[in-house]
Amino acid sequence: MDTFSFLIDGFALAIQPANLIYAAIGVLIGTAVGVLPGIGPALTVALLLPVTFKLDPGGSIIMFAGIYYGGMYGGSTTAILLNAPGESASVVTALEGNKMARAGRGGPALATAAIGSFVAALVATAGLAVLAPYLVKIAVKFGPWDYFGLMLIAFVTVSATFGSSPLRGLTSLAFGLWLGLMGIDQLTGQARLTFGVPGLLDGVEVTTLAVGLFAIGEAFFVASRHLYKPEKPIPVKGSIWMTREDWKRSWKPWLRGTVIGFPIGALPAGGAEIPTFLSYTIERKLSSKPEEFGRGAIEGVAGPEAANNASAAGTLVPLLTLGLPTSATAAVMLAGFQQYNIQPGPLLFTQHADLVWGLVASLFIANVMLLVLNLPLVGIWVKLLKIPLPWLYAGILVFASMGTLAANPSVTELLLLTGFGVVGFVMRRYDYPIAPAVVGLILGPLADSALRRSLQMSLGDPMILVQHPSSAIMIGIAVVALVAPFVFRGLAKFRQDED
Amino acid sequence: MTQKTLRIPNRPTAMIAVVLFAIAFITYWDASHMKVRATYGMSASAASYFVAILFVVLAIGHLISAFKPSDIEVESADWMAVGWIGFALAGLIGSIWLGGGFIPGSTLLFALTARAFGRKALLVDLCLGAVIGVFVFLLFNKLLTLALPQGPLERLF
Amino acid sequence: MRNYFKLGILAAVVGGTLGLGTLQASSQDLELTIMAPAGAGGGWDSASRSMQEAMMASGNAKSVQVINVPGAGGTVGLAQFIGSAKGSSNQLFVAGITLVGASISNQSPVDLTEVTPIARLTGDPLVIVVPKDSPIKSMDDLLATIKKDVATTIWVGGSAGGADHILAALVTKAAGADPSKINYVAYSGGGESLAAMLGGQATAGVSGYGEWEGQIKSGDLRALAISYPEPIEGIEAKPLKAQGLDIELVNWRGVFAGPGVEGADLDALKSAVEKTVKSAEWQAILKARGWTDYYAPSDEFKAFIGSETERVKTILTSIGLAN
Structure with a gap:
């Protein structure tokens, strides 16, 4: 039972004044870089990692933890304020968050994101400390068939974002699936829908699609109607802090998001996107004001943001216990750990317990620091929306294209971004929901390869999907979730007819 | 093929149906030309065929709803403004394609987008755009060591 | 308003300068650009950035900039490098066996035999x-x-x-x-x-x-x-x-210069890389990263690229990924 004494040692190190300053610097520069559209936490950490090398190991781990949390939070800030998610996991945050920001509720949206992230990271980091060795044993048992079941559940939940028309929602989803086909197939090396363009061989980047559809599509749309329906975002309406009601509506989504995000994040191929979709769907179902969804419901920010951060802590489970990076951010973190001579893997917890708990303590401290520094900044961030409309959109376009160029400096990528902007405009104009397209692009390739891996391992026998109880249960849940609404509607109609 | 006597009440939806058919066809064509086959289980083409079928179904759905009155109200659009933004993005792409670099491109992008939203002070916006462009370029190339596209202007730094 | 936004970025600038400013080390006057044909964080990127670090720390170059051109297993970056680095005395390219395979299976019009091998680094x-x-x-x-x-x-x-x-x-x-x-x-x-x-x-x-x-x-x-x-x-x-199995396969990485680099330019690059590889700084990086030294000088590396390309092609054909 050395865990806690190690943790206490870790804290003793982390709260030295110099280290607190490193944590603060890390959080600030992490936020400042992460806030640039198109630059997600992975890139932020990769870019700023060299900065930390100059410090002593203790200070550098702490600064690193600060950069990581700052980058995560910076990503959701752009999603909420500018509708330009920097990473796929903040796409859901943009859905409700940006609506809130436009209605003058950017303050509460940013605050619930920050506090939700804090709560989730706190609970999940504690979960990491206690559960990691057990969780990982379950996680590696997850076969391709189980992932396929999980994807099916995720697909069914997407319908929550369909809006008024299932036909248009499905079309948007299909567009995403179609884009997901593009590029080299991971399993066989076959190129799909690349038309001989080398720039397409790697497929479509989720952030390019999201920034194109959300930010650029919106610039087109707002410009097209500003003569007829001048639309000016309201920077601040009411308090910039969360009201009592906001708190009441936020705390349960925070906890539910955490519970969903952490275990899925701990799966070797779970990722951060699926928990955010699941959380959004659940909050929408459970909300006392479901009519606000799509117009700026605070639950729709609180839950997914908590899920995102909890899953980020979840990815540390396979990373620390197996040395297995399961996300881009985790891969960069692995490089960071190696720099500090922490070699994640099965022996880490026994051989270098002090380092692990030092890291965990740093994560706690950085997390607190993030809250302390960023809550006061909320008031400043929301004032971004006071910039005159022409400059605001001009700036969004410059920063959005810059983020895309920084990640991949190619004309093909810019053409794709612009193309998606035009598609986003058409979709908005004719009332097609945008989120399903992004979801399709994320889930499509995952579901495709999970199914095909399953069938490859069974030599083509589809029964493998139901022979394993876990996957059979998940596929069952997906089918029930898909069919139940129709059945209930039918039953209700039947009763009405009887009366 | 377009029958003049037949009135389609919802033209945009009919157009989209045509686009969806086209996508379905392209996807099917692409899948049928794939050479690499999986030795066991399904090949990469299976998902393509699935998506192609999905698009056909959706296209038929659109076609049916094109003959019903539209359930959404499409507002009139300021096509000039849309054109300006298209022009702005083309400016950026052109500048990078032709080796003009990031700063002139983002200057054009900024000024022309501002124009789309009705600003007439083009010169001021060009200056502002250039300042932002230089600032972003220096931030990225010098501090973050991320290489943004360089033209003659950027090489001076 | 705007100023606040800039303030935030300014904090980043100041913070960044603190850290990165100290990276500069002066010595020889080579000003190099290394292209990593992959995104930030991957194997080629870390090899490029390690090379950058070692070259500057060991004083074999005045400044080194890494640019990432990801795409299609490195073939996108390779095509761009062949276009831009022809005869250039200050551009390097880091790649490895995966790029050999990717050029073949993607039917890329360019491959590694078109650039000038400088040195094989790790394996x-x-x-x-x-x-x-x-x-x-x-x-x-x-x-x-x-x-x-x-x-x-x-x-x-x-x-x-x-x-x-x-x-x-x-x-x-x-x-x-x-x-x-x-x-x-x-x-x-x-x-x-x-x-x-x-x-x-x-x-x-x-x-x-x-x-x-x-x-x-x-x-x-x-x-x-x-x-x-x-x-x-x-x-x-x-x-x-x-x-008892006659199989050897090493996941090697090496560094290349552009096509048509010759004479004094080539010698300068070769000697800078060679001195870097033999430096204590590079050896320390190998150790820290767990990489195995697999150094081979330019000529040997050139022959190696030729034989490796043939070999990979044969194998990929036998598993149906190339024809």
């Missing part, structure tokens, strides 16, 4: 493993299992056509089975395939040794062989060559 061994409770105890057992039923022998490893896949195909062929019948389940990297190994969903797995080292040492995976030609200190598993 990491691949490892063949089975789950700890597998009845397969040795390479011979594995070969017998493959021979008995090649279809139910499920391999896991990195992406299709990569070094892992090639090694699995070579072993299958050596067992006397048809390599085109291999049941190789590709994952996006050593991480995901590791989970499949630990979960017991596969018969055997291939990965870079370093990626699975922890599980091998802890006994969660049983290493049967490494693909390096000689035994490596600290690695218990024996080379395939020592176990």
